[in-house]
Amino acid sequence: MGTQGVLHTEEIEEYLNRVIVSRFNDYMGETIDTILNLPSKYDQLSHALVNRLKEDFSHFGLGLTHLYTNAITPPPEVQQAIDDRSRMGVSKT
DSSP states (O other): TTTTSSHHHHHHHHHHHHHHHHHHHHHHHHHOOTTTTGGGHHHHHHHHHHHHHHHHHHTTTTOOOOOOOOOOOOHHHHHHHHHHHHHHHHHHO
16 A cells, blocks of 8 residues: 555455456456356356455455355446347347
């Protein structure tokens, strides 16, 4: 955290959250071809993410043993595209 003499819990939490999101996005970009079936892969994603984050967290003297994914919410524009695609599929049948 650089030259700051005092850190607050919220600042540390925000930083670690950014690390988690960054590693998660990297993993998603490398392994997931569609977000439509993500819920079926939550356990797999969590396990892989723990393995990636262990080294990052160890730099701060932190250990990470478990990580649980309970929801992944795409950005609004992605959700809109999914909704539009779903509607198009329904109207074709």
